[in-house]
Amino acid sequence: MSTTVFFLRKSVSAFLTVIAIITTVFFLVRITGDPFAELENDPRIAPETLRTLRSLYGMDRSVFEQYILYMYNIFTGEMGYSVKFSRPVFDVIMERLPYTVALLVPSITLSNYIAYTLGIEIGYRRGSRVDILTLALSNFLRATPYFWLAIVFLYLFSVQLGLFPLYGAISPGALFPSLGWFADYLWHYTLPFIVLVVRGVFTFVLYVRNSVIDILGEDFVAVARAKGLSERVIKSSYVARNAMLPMITVMGLRYAFIIDGAILTETVFSYPGTGRLVFEAIVNRDFWLLQGVVLILSISVVLANLIVDLLYALLDPRIRSSR
Amino acid sequence: MVSRMDLCVIAIAFLISMSIMAGLSVIEAQQEIRFLIQNPPRYQCQYLGGALKVGIGSKPNTLNWFVAGSSWEILVLMPIYNRLVRFYNGSLVKEVAEDISISPDGRIYTIRIVDGIKFHDGKPLTSEDVAFTINILKNYSWAYYYGVFRNVDRAEALDQRTVRVYMKRVDAGFVENALSVMNIMPKHIWEPKFKELGDGVAKYNPTIRELIGSGPFIITDYQPDQFISYKANENYWQGRPCIDQLVMVFVGDASVALLSLEKGDIQTYSGFITPEVVPKILANPNLAIHVYWSDFYYHWGLNNKKWPFNITLFRKALAYAVDYNAIINTLLMGYGMQGSPGFVPPFGVHQKWYNSNLRYYSYNLSRTAEILDRLGFRDVDGDGWREAPDGSKFKFEIYPPSYDIIRVRTAEIIADSLAKIPGGGLKAEVKIVEWATAWSLIRGGRVDTWLLGSGPGYDISWLQTRFHSNGSANWNRYSNPEVDSLIDQLVSELDPGKRRELALKIQEILAEEDPAVNLYYRQFIAPYRTDTYDRWIRVMDDDLVNWWNLLYIQPKTGKPAQVQQTPTATVTTERPIIITATQMVQQTPQVITVTALPQPQPSGVNSLLIGAIAVIAIAAIVVALLLVRRRS
Numbered sequence: 011m012s013t014t015v016f017f018l019r020k021s022v023s024a025f026l027t028v029i030a031i032i033t034t035v036f037f038l039v040r041i042t043g044d045p046f047a048e049l050e051n052d053p054r055i056a057p058e059t060l061r062t063l064r065s066l067y068g069m070d071r072s073v074f075e076q077y078i079l080y081m082y083n084i085f086t087g088e089m090g091y092s093v094k095f096s097r098p099v100f101d102v103i104m105e106r107l108p109y110t111v112a113l114l115v116p117s118i119t120l121s122n123y124i125a126y127t128l129g130i131e132i133g134y135r136r137g138s139r140v141d142i143l144t145l146a147l148s149n150f151l152r153a154t155p156y157f158w159l160a161i162v163f164l165y166l167f168s169v170q171l172g173l174f175p176l177y178g179a180i181s182p183g184a185l186f187p188s189l190g191w192f193a194d195y196l197w198h199y200t201l202p203f204i205v206l207v208v209r210g211v212f213t214f215v216l217y218v219r220n221s222v223i224d225i226l227g228e229d230f231v232a233v234a235r236a237k238g239l240s241e242r243v244i245k246s247s248y249v250a251r252n253a254m255l256p257m258i259t260v261m262g263l264r265y266a267f268i269i270d271g272a273i274l275t276e277t278v279f280s281y282p283g284t285g286r287l288v289f290e291a292i293v294n295r296d297f298w299l300l301q302g303v304v305l306i307l308s309i310s311v312v313l314a315n316l317i318v319d320l321l322y323a324l325l326d327p328r329i330r331s332s333r
Numbered sequence: 334m335v336s337r338m339d340l341c342v343i344a345i346a347f348l349i350s351m352s353i354m355a356g357l358s359v360i361e362a363q364q365e366i367r368f369l370i371q372n373p374p375r376y377q378c379q380y381l382g383g384a385l386k387v388g389i390g391s392k393p394n395t396l397n398w399f400v401a402g403s404s405w406e407i408l409v410l411m412p413i414y415n416r417l418v419r420f421y422n423g424s425l426v427k428e429v430a431e432d433i434s435i436s437p438d439g440r441i442y443t444i445r446i447v448d449g450i451k452f453h454d455g456k457p458l459t460s461e462d463v464a465f466t467i468n469i470l471k472n473y474s475w476a477y478y479y480g481v482f483r484n485v486d487r488a489e490a491l492d493q494r495t496v497r498v499y500m501k502r503v504d505a506g507f508v509e510n511a512l513s514v515m516n517i518m519p520k521h522i523w524e525p526k527f528k529e530l531g532d533g534v535a536k537y538n539p540t541i542r543e544l545i546g547s548g549p550f551i552i553t554d555y556q557p558d559q560f561i562s563y564k565a566n567e568n569y570w571q572g573r574p575c576i577d578q579l580v581m582v583f584v585g586d587a588s589v590a591l592l593s594l595e596k597g598d599i600q601t602y603s604g605f606i607t608p609e610v611v612p613k614i615l616a617n618p619n620l621a622i623h624v625y626w627s628d629f630y631y632h633w634g635l636n637n638k639k640w641p642f643n644i645t646l647f648r649k650a651l652a653y654a655v656d657y658n659a660i661i662n663t664l665l666m667g668y669g670m671q672g673s674p675g676f677v678p679p680f681g682v683h684q685k686w687y688n689s690n691l692r693y694y695s696y697n698l699s700r701t702a703e704i705l706d707r708l709g710f711r712d713v714d715g716d717g718w719r720e721a722p723d724g725s726k727f728k729f730e731i732y733p734p735s736y737d738i739i740r741v742r743t744a745e746i747i748a749d750s751l752a753k754i755p756g757g758g759l760k761a762e763v764k765i766v767e768w769a770t771a772w773s774l775i776r777g778g779r780v781d782t783w784l785l786g787s788g789p790g791y792d793i794s795w796l797q798t799r800f801h802s803n804g805s806a807n808w809n810r811y812s813n814p815e816v817d818s819l820i821d822q823l824v825s826e827l828d829p830g831k832r833r834e835l836a837l838k839i840q841e842i843l844a845e846e847d848p849a850v851n852l853y854y855r856q857f858i859a860p861y862r863t864d865t866y867d868r869w870i871r872v873m874d875d876d877l878v879n880w881w882n883l884l885y886i887q888p889k890t891g892k893p894a895q896v897q898q899t900p901t902a903t904v905t906t907e908r909p910i911i912i913t914a915t916q917m918v919q920q921t922p923q924v925i926t927v928t929a930l931p932q933p934q935p936s937g938v939n940s941l942l943i944g945a946i947a948v949i950a951i952a953a954i955v956v957a958l959l960l961v962r963r964r965s
Contacts, residue, residue: 053798053806056480096395097538105557127958176593182562280585282558
């Protein structure tokens with residue numbers, strides 16, 4: 011099968027997956043109840059207000075009618091209006107998405123790289139002090155709540171040492187896009203970035219390590235040693251490349267969940283990202299916001315899967331030749 | 334002899350004098366009722382300057398005041414607008430309205446406003462703007478405050494300074510419920526918007542340029558989910574605020590907020606903190622706490638349409654079975670008081686309606702046992718639990734929402750007490766459910782009992798929504814024709830004396846009939862710093878991010894104020910706060926020491942340096958790893 015047909019098939023199935031996800035979420039979420047229900051406990055709200063609000067957001071029509079309208083709107087680029095924010099879903103998400111992407115993409119990339127490099131070294135030095143130290147640290151950090159780690163960092167660096175701010179992404183008064191603004195942003199950015207990288211590294215270093223240990227036991231490594239190749243060449247050409255393969259899936263898919271991303275980190279550092287948005291949309295039964303977020307999430311997961319598949323095919327000749 | 338002519342003259346004179354007297358009485362009856370409003374408190378600024386930073390616990394989702402419903406949204410919009418009247422420590426004080434009078438039949442309100450007020454863009458605030466805002470709120474049913482304005486027929490501007498509001502029906506609480514919460518919106522900004530978008534304004538978020546009001550602060554920047562910053566309106570008509578700048582930052586987590594407070598980054602936190610952290614706060618000499626009352630009544634709601642909760646005596650038995658002191662002292666750690674059985678709180682704006690002769694229920698399980706025995710709920714099979722009068726097994730459910738740990742524990746305490754009734758306990762199952770689920774069960778009337786916190790309105794007519802059989806928020810489904818007719822009179826009666834009598838009578842009946850068991854009112858804690866700013870105005874029913882504080886708080890040192898305003902009547906800043914022995918409110922003496930001005934934001938050079946160091950550090954780690962790889 012040629013690569014173009016392969017690619018086409020994947021794309022079509024990806025597209026259909028996204029449609030299926032949106033449809034399922036659309037109907038499921040409407041079973042959970044009424045976004046306007048809580049307003050009823052507020053005696054200042056008149057019954058007419060609730061009726062008008064419901065019809066303003068299209069809830070006075072049948073579910074199927076709403077669904078058809080929604081799908082039509084999605085294809086024309088209109089994501090609907092959020093009940094809680096009283097404005098277009100697209101605006102709400104776009105206000106926050108740049109911050110999340112700016113924080114998560116570099117931190118994921120860096121932590122992947124460090125985890126990969128460190129994991130290979132550790133896999134080689136199995137049983138040594140570095141290995142045991144990293145294992146211990148890794149287990150400790152994976153067991154502690156994310157929240158706790160973030161607050162410890164905050165307490166240590168912001169309160170005790172006073173080096174970093176306690177909340178937000180920028181301080182009042184900074185003007186975009188001056189140099190001062192970027193400096194201020196970086197200053198706010200550092201702590202959440204470090205927390206995410208630290209946690210990311212120690213979560214994934216174990217995977218790489220185990221993968222490397224498996225590979226070191228393989229025949230071709232023994233043959234390479236027998237051939238007399240230097241350890242450096244073996245490490246870079248044989249072990250590293252083979253260790254990368256399972257990692258691509260795991261570490262590559264981390265990019266897919268950016269929008270869902272670092273909700274706890276965002277809460278502790280009061281960083282204005284989309285993670286908190288998702289949580290609030292669920293809790294407040296803000297259907298349209300939730301649908302908008304799920305749309306973006308499903309597209310990014312499906313896209314990430316596609317890319318990972320392609321990378322796999324590119325990197326592993328065995329997969330290419332089997333087609 | 335009196336001739337016929339004389340008789341005619343006398344008769345005519347008599348008729349004329351009668352008609353004159355009748356005429357006079359009609360004119361007297363037409364004399365309007367002045368609505369009594371006090372003057373607001375005024376303070377003088379000794380020092381000007383400072384950038385006050387306050388932390389708030391949750392973010393506003395929209396800056397469109399017409400749809401703003403959450404308390405945070407209302408809070409961030411508060412500093413930029415004026416109102417006709419406002420509540421201060423439980424009483425109504427004047428603001429833009431100089432005078433309000435009501436026609437004797439209660440159908441026409443005439444409001445005279447202060448002259449010379451200007452919006453932030455220089456245009457004058459006239460009666461047109463007031464009339465415009467009222468008309469919008471009554472025309473568009475999606476507006477948050479539509480419910481309190483729906484009795485308005487129309488509002489007209491008679492001249493630059495007078496507004497006349499015509500009512501469809503008498504609404505005795507109109508001024509307190511509606512005019513005290515209405516921000517006066519500029520007609521020249523919003524009328525074109527409504528013309529252009531119509532109902533679309535419900536989904537419109539205004540830009541900073543459109544957030545123009547006449548208030549003491551002008552919005553300068555809004556970063557979603559981060560902060561809103563304001564600067565002082567130098568030309569504010571009541572005199573400029575003492576501080577130069579105000580920033581409200583959204584701090585997502587209470588523990589982070591307290592860390593910021595300790596560090597001196599924010600001066601106060603307007604969010605929820607638990608009583609356990611109070612000793613730690615008070616241990617810091619620069620921090621103090623302000624304790625204030627919430628008028629929400631947290632009650633054990635009973636479904637009056639479901640047996641046996643439709644039996645008045647059964648409900649009373651339940652009221653005796655609650656250990657009120659345990660809830661207040663253990664759960665609330667002393668920050669609260671038992672709820673009034675007439676449901677009207679004894680403090681704040683409700684104080685004038687409160688019936689102080691009510692007998693409060695006390696924890697008395699033997700009375701519960703006595704009443705249950707009388708009703709026929711006895712333990713016939715000796716299993717320790719009482720059965721229904723017909724002998725069948727009896728149990729009921731209590732639904733506390735999971736998000737409020739206090740209510741969850743309260744439900745458990747109640748269930749425990751019910752189990753301990755002498756002569757056999759009542760089986761109560763505590764079902765902890767997520768709020769949205771709990772809420773749909775409560776409003777559906779499908780469950781036995783629940784724990785809910787409900788807010789009363791400003792004017793006593795709030796009783797209609799909660800206890801009238803047609804009330805829109807009568808979740809207990811309580812129905813009593815006598816109470817219904819008293820409430821109907823209460824809503825349409827204008828005379829304050831008569832209204833008070835009606836309110837007292839209604840509370841008496843409610844205390845007797847006990848449609849729900851009123852458990853507690855809560856106190857909340859607002860921590861604040863005492864070292865940088867002076868004259869924190871502590872009102873008894875609100876935290877420190879309130880209108881008066883923002884206007885009059887001043888830095889301890891700064892530019893001395895040049896304009897010496899004549900001091901107006903001093904008003905006490907706080908009602909006595911009921912503090913039990915477990916609390917300690919530290920009042921630091923106002924010693925003016927030479928303290929540094931609030932720290933300015935770090936200069937670009939400083940953070941640039943740290944940013945550069947961070948980047949270099951990361952680069953160093955990467956390089957080190959590369960080197961390590963190469964070595965082996």
